[in-house]
Amino acid sequence: MTLIISDNSKGNIGMILKESFCAMGIQVAHFAADTLNIKPCVSCNSCGGKTYGRCVIPDDMQQLYPRIVRCQALVLVSPIVFGGVSYHIKKVMDRMAAVGDPRYWIKDGEIVKGMSNKELRYYMVGFGDNISEAEQTAFLCLHKENQIIMNVSGKAFICDSLADKQAINIIAREIVDE
Amino acid sequence: MNKSEILLICTSPRRKGTSAMLLERVRAAIGGKMIFLPQSGSLNELVSEMQQAETIIISGPCYINTYPAKLIELLETASFTGGFSGQKIYGIINGGMPYIHTHKHGLTCLELFADKNNLSWQGGFILGVGAMLDGKPLEKHMSRRKVVPAFDQFVRYITSGKQSPDSLYIDVQSPPGKLMTYLFSKLLSSMVVKRIKKYGYDPEAPNWYLSNR
Numbered sequence: 001m002t003l004i005i006s007d008n009s010k011g012n013i014g015m016i017l018k019e020s021f022c023a024m025g026i027q028v029a030h031f032a033a034d035t036l037n038i039k040p041c042v043s044c045n046s047c048g049g050k051t052y053g054r055c056v057i058p059d060d061m062q063q064l065y066p067r068i069v070r071c072q073a074l075v076l077v078s079p080i081v082f083g084g085v086s087y088h089i090k091k092v093m094d095r096m097a098a099v100g101d102p103r104y105w106i107k108d109g110e111i112v113k114g115m116s117n118k119e120l121r122y123y124m125v126g127f128g129d130n131i132s133e134a135e136q137t138a139f140l141c142l143h144k145e146n147q148i149i150m151n152v153s154g155k156a157f158i159c160d161s162l163a164d165k166q167a168i169n170i171i172a173r174e175i176v177d178e
Numbered sequence: 179m180n181k182s183e184i185l186l187i188c189t190s191p192r193r194k195g196t197s198a199m200l201l202e203r204v205r206a207a208i209g210g211k212m213i214f215l216p217q218s219g220s221l222n223e224l225v226s227e228m229q230q231a232e233t234i235i236i237s238g239p240c241y242i243n244t245y246p247a248k249l250i251e252l253l254e255t256a257s258f259t260g261g262f263s264g265q266k267i268y269g270i271i272n273g274g275m276p277y278i279h280t281h282k283h284g285l286t287c288l289e290l291f292a293d294k295n296n297l298s299w300q301g302g303f304i305l306g307v308g309a310m311l312d313g314k315p316l317e318k319h320m321s322r323r324k325v326v327p328a329f330d331q332f333v334r335y336i337t338s339g340k341q342s343p344d345s346l347y348i349d350v351q352s353p354p355g356k357l358m359t360y361l362f363s364k365l366l367s368s369m370v371v372k373r374i375k376k377y378g379y380d381p382e383a384p385n386w387y388l389s390n391r
């Protein structure tokens with residue numbers, strides 16, 4: 001399954017991406033983070049002990065966790081906000097730590113962590129209008145760092161807020177082909 | 179500098195954590211008002227305090243390679259509200275990993291926010307291996323001999339209203355060598371595994387959400 005979690009408050013790229021996947025016959029689940037009730041991580045570390053691998057905050061994130069640990073590809077779709085993701089998407093990212101592998105490993109000579117879903121492919125799609133070079137670079141760097149620390153494969157894409165079906169199809173195709 | 183115009187914002191939900199300790203170290207030297215980012219409710223009041231400040235210092239943990247979601251919400255709200263007039267802004271970010279690159283996005287994000295909203299980015303300080311401190315004084319840091327003077331120099335830059343260069347924190351934190359990397363990962367892993375086992379779990383077991391839903 002491909003899981004899309006998007007922030008649709010500033011554009012409907014997430015919806016178009018879902019349609020692209022569907023048209024390609026890919027099984028996809030789509031959630032709009034901006035319409036869900038997701039609280040920020042409070043760093044209680046229950047997921048690292050008392051309730052290992054499980055977050056105790058009783059909100060809509062509980063619908064996403066079972067899918068995050070099962071999906072083959074996770075696609076986060078966000079407006080680019082100061083070279084990163086929006087508040088709605090960042091909440092999801094922070095809370096994902098609960099289903100990460102809390103242990104430390106070495107990869108390419110550096111200490112990394114991992115995901116309990118080791119086969120996960122991790123994608124970010126950022127969109128906006130006239131995104132500066134500095135913001136694009138920062139966005140790509142964020143994804144690269146996420147990939148390192150989560151020890152997963154994947155890619156980041158950047159597109160215009162008004163990107164058409166064709167442009168989004170290309171992104172979907174690349175994700176499917178990987 | 180008028181002390182009432184210095185605003186120190188801690189973006190960690192942990193009031194006695196490393197972000198708070200670092201910010202308190204700044205406050206002890208230069209004064210100002212320290213605020214913990216409210217974890218719920220409106221941020222409008224804080225935004226108006228930011229507008230009235232002359233210097234803003236943000237300190238927070240690194241969550242998945244950048245500041246926590248709540249800080250992003252603050253920046254989004256501040257940007258939406260607008261009305262900034264050249265406020266100086268400094269950033270501090272700390273995380274568990276001993277690498278600068280892991281935490282760098284936090285400062286980049288603040289700089290881009292400043293550039294877009296008519297604030298004046300003055301640089302920041304990245305502290306690796308901050309998790310092990312767990313709020314204890316900087317003097318307990320693994321690389322205290324280099325890190326303490328560098329951080330105190332950072333504070334002096336703030337006091338004199340000067341830009342703090344990235345080289346300040348980069349030069350004092352080189353990545354650990356091969357052996358240290360190995361030992362470090364083993365030590366950290368054994369600590370988390372011990373905790374998981376203490377609560378009766380097997381760290382190798384499939385995730386809870388795989389077997390329960």
Ligand SMILES: Cc1cc2nc3c(=O)[nH]c(=O)nc-3n(C[C@H](O)[C@H](O)[C@H](O)COP(=O)(O)O)c2cc1C
Binds near residue numbers: 191243244275310
């Ligand atoms: C949700 C979450 C995500 C984290 N992600 C990272 C990370 O990507 N890199 C890292 O080095 N540390 C990471 N940490 C560890 C914290 O940055 C570290 O414990 C920090 O010292 C906490 O600061 P505080 O005591 O001020 O809260 C994460 C912690 C949490 C709770």
